[in-house]
Amino acid sequence: MSIYAKVKTGIPGLDSIVSGGLKQGRSIVVSGSPGSGKTTFGLQFLHVGAKDFDEPGVFITLAQNVEDIKNDCKSYGWDFNNLISKDKILMIDARPFKLNDQSIGKDDSLYRGEQIPFEHLTKLILNSIKRIDAKRIVIDSITVLEMQYSDAFYIRQGLQGLVQALENYGVTSILLSEVISENQISPEWFVSSGVIQLRHTRKQDTMERSIQVIKLRGVRHSDQIHLVELNDEGLRVMHPRFAP
Ligand SMILES: Nc1ncnc2c1ncn2[C@@H]1O[C@H](COP(=O)(O)OP(=O)(O)OP(=O)(O)O)[C@@H](O)[C@H]1O
């Protein structure tokens, strides 16, 4: 029997394969290839948390702009504007490159490749947590942060500091991580307390989605690769033994 506060993921079928939910206050990496559902996973985790569990959440984007994210969510019927207006959700654009007036011609910061140091991002996140008393955090993606640096030790220490700060604040965080090759293991896999892998792979003449819990410290979890359905309501984990 385990006794720890469990955070419901909001992904139907997922909690039951991780002993009822994620450990509160931990950082979990969700890895996947392009289009595997990483951003959807993060947004669903925040949407359900804010709407059904009264747990405010912060979404930090280092990839897409906030308007596009909110717009793409309409595909799942999630209304983030309403939650943002009630201070239940904060969406923070922390991209190193910002374009003004939708034009790269008017702002050359894209070409300058401005960096965002780990400690600045950590401060930005901690301020956001305080603003809405957040319990859930999603960073999309941690890979963009790491790409800025070539020094592996610097990346490892930066990640360690970020994870430590998030855990000190007691927030449960999802760090989205881009997988380029299945053979590659990223440093955040070691630093975080859990790793969940999303896959989008070829099956005969179509594509199939699946999910696998690779590690989850202190939690009994399924070792199977479970099929995943992605539809108008978001992600859902399918498994034969339990009803989702
Ligand atoms: N309503 C829907 N029903 C089924 N599938 C959908 C729906 N809306 C979006 N999708 C699928 O979800 C995919 C996008 O998932 P998502 O953006 O979460 O992936 P990602 O892993 O974040 O990708 P990237 O690496 O590009 O950031 C789309 O490519 C599309 O295939």
Ligand SMILES: [Mg+2]
């Ligand atoms: Mg994405």
